[in-house]
Amino acid sequence: MKLFLRSTFGLTMLVLTCSMVLAVVNVSAEVTAVRSQIISASTEFVDGEPGSTDQSVEDFPNTSSQLPIESLSGLGNFDGGSESESGSRGIATFRDPALSLVANPGEWGVEADCFSLDPSVSYEVRSEIVEERDIVFTEADLSGFVPQGDTNTTGLNPDELSPNDATVISNVFANGGILVWTDDPSGDLTGLNVQMIVIITQFGGSSSTAGEEVFRASVDVTGMPNGEVAVSTQGGLIAITDGPGMLLSSNIIGIDGAIQQLQSTGNVRLVVVPGQVIPYQYTAQPDDPFTLEARVLCRVNNQPGGTGVAGVFGRPFRALSSVIAPKISDKSAVVTQLAMNRIIAEASETGVIETPSARGCGALGICMPLGLLCGLAASRKR
Secondary structure (H helix, E strand, C coil): CEECCCCCHHHHHHHHHCCCCCCCCCCCCEEEEEEEEEEEEEEEEECCEEEEEEEEEEEECCCCCCCCEEEEEEEECCCCCCCCCEEEEEEEEECCHHHCCCCCCCCEEEEEEEEECCCCEEEEEEEEEEEEEEEECCHHHHCCCECCCCHHHHCCCHHHCCCCCEEEEEEEEEEEEEEEEECCCCCCCCCCEEEEEEEEEEECCCCCCCCCEEEEEEEEEEECCCCCEEEEEECCCCCEEECHHHHHHHCCCCHHHHHHHHHCCCEEEEEEEEEEEEEEEEEECCCCCEEEEEEEEEEEECCCCCEEEEEEECCCCCCHHHHHCCCCCHHHHHHHHHHHHHHHHHHHHCCCCCCCCCCCCCCCCCCCCHHHHCCCCCCCCC
């Protein structure tokens, strides 16, 4: 759905609390291997033509068996000072979900940021994580899952299910934030874009969903010709959007002055993706190995001559202050970053009904032992 929102924080959180009630059974499965590719890439455009590029790619466990692994890319002057004219930064981090003490392990962390005061320079920044888990269920494992054939419960068509299929219900954990600023409140923002997306695909095995995309959710922020931005969501993700006044709820010291400076820059839009747990389904068969692949992407494009964009998914902002420092004081830029991170964190803690999930299970909702991510033999767990 396309939204031109300025909804209040309280109202949107009320909608959130009522939208995710679904029973999930916690049973065990064996994760026999975990692989991940961690990518960050930045491209500079001069007068619309691609120029300099910077890319960093890491591969777990090939380039390193120790987690977390981080890739970092960047172009231009991204030191965070008010004298900066343009710059970009991409950050992607993959962490060990087995070390988490909470249901949402934060194993996926992607951030993409860029800004430009130069009338000829703009950027595209992409941060992406691809995680693969090789999984196998025993017959005993699957006996606790939702029985096949009940479309009211599973959302799957019983006519398309194999006789040996069992329907597995799992969860995706999501949270994030976006900030967009532009000098001209009514200028043409066509081409400015932020995209956050999570895609889960099942590969291998003999079940009915083998080879299919079993989950897709996204948030898109698109620049419009009249200086506005359009926000659209897909797959159950909820986004809250408003102006700098949203930051008041963070109660960060100095936020009043930062808001005044942000409001004087021209046009600032904030989008918060509150912490939320989104169920998804797929099918599996006993003793039938398969792979779940998750792709998590944060991609931003800005406009030359007075725009900045910062997006983060699954982690706190680390470079937001550098994106807005050219427009407000360095101190206010730091305060703004702290405020955005607090709002995202507190929205994740209040007003969300989480479906039951064991700690350390990972963002795909399948548990694994610590020993597996340290390169040791896989074991069975709950």
